Amino acid sequence: MRAGLAVPSALLATALLLAGCAAAGGSADPSDDRRAPAAASAPPGATTGTPVGGTTAGAFSATDVAWLQLTVAMAERLLPVLDLVPARTRDPAWRGLAAGVADTHRGELSRARRLLADSGAPATNPHEGHDMPGMATAEDLAALRVADGPAFERLVAGHLRAHLGQAVRVARAEQGAGTNPATIALAAAAVREGTAELARLDRLDRPARAP
């Protein structure tokens, strides 16, 4: 096996490129993204179920922290979608659903942020700018801003179904694999509320097929 490109010119190009890359930031700044330095270090071997810190009763595992961070990131992505609803549709049923889901998620968001602070994990959003499953992308949001009426409702329904489905899926996983009781309780509430919201959504908008 060769570690390099197939011809010498490529070798040179790669060497120059790597040198340039090192100068451009790879070497100079190891934190090559916007993440803040970690507040705490995980102990060696930290992984599923291993405590990583925390001051409240019941230590936080890596799973708890990962789920809390994901929950915050997903809620922060969903709320701008829901905020568009009152301006883009007059249907009171859709407006009511959006308001209810937004309320639930604002509550979850503040509980998740408090628990993250308790856990001692970095306060920065490790998923900022990252499109994860169930998240509306910047392009999705742009499309929503120019749609209205039934076309808008169909788009919102799609995003809401993808978000709620993914949120319930990962909250169930946290219920099964998490450690911190308050975090597990928040996950249980997320499963309960998410399932109820999916049922409300299905009454408003019958899914044609799985998203």
Added chain:
Amino acid sequence: MDRAATLSGTRRRLRLATAIGALLALLGTYVVSTTTRADAAPGVNAIRVAEFPADCPYSHRLPDDPIIFPGLPGASHMHSFFGSTVTNAHTTLPDLVNSTSTCNPRVDTSSYWVPTLYRNDVPVEPTIVTFYYLGEGVRSDIVARTEPIPQGLRIVAGNARATSPDDGSIARWSCLHAGQVPPSKNFVTCPAGTMLESYLDFPQCWNGRDLDSPDHKSHMAYPVNQACPASHPVPVPKLRQVLRYPVSGDPSPLRLASGPGYTMHGDFFNAWPVAEMERRVRDCIRPVIKCGADGRPL
């Protein structure tokens, strides 16, 4: 003054000539041995490259990430896994140590994973997958005191959340057998008959204490001025991930599960048997000798 300038000019020319000579020697060795960075030292039969490889074909796909989302199956974008055949969201070090592997050598039961590449929404897996462990990127005296990568160490490289090619992405795309195509942070157009390839170098300076960190990055660092920074004083072999995909032509139907080409990243969960890793560092990396997958000099 003039004399000094002439001397300095001569020295510059000499340096240039030396550099060109060294370059030609390097290229010559390269052509003869078809190795990459053979800085051949006279009188030594061994190829003077600090390197040992693991060839680890595709194993499986899952929307899981045992480093970023431990215990949360389905939380991640789709990943393609190489090496250990068992990796999922719940994987721990003992799971890997006791698993089988796609790697040559089989003893490497580490797990390596990347975002899945899609062409027109159909997954495409790389057909040539090599993880090189290298003694380079730091001064030769530092290479000579390289430490083995500790078992259980987790390393993440690249930026899955990159929002532009300049946003901290260090992965490079190029074409196998088409060096005229300049490497790029984003997908490149590879001529027919060649393969799209991705290069990614992992950080090689360890803080000597943590096998992972809350942001999964801060326990590792890239070298600064050819040395490991004081905060991360332990040099370990540099992991270079090289993936060759059976893809050429227009890259517009391509995307990664994490987004555009510049979101390429790699995750590594080290499960090499301690003795096997130690032997390779002792016999290949520190003495600067190119080894095969068996960890013996070529």
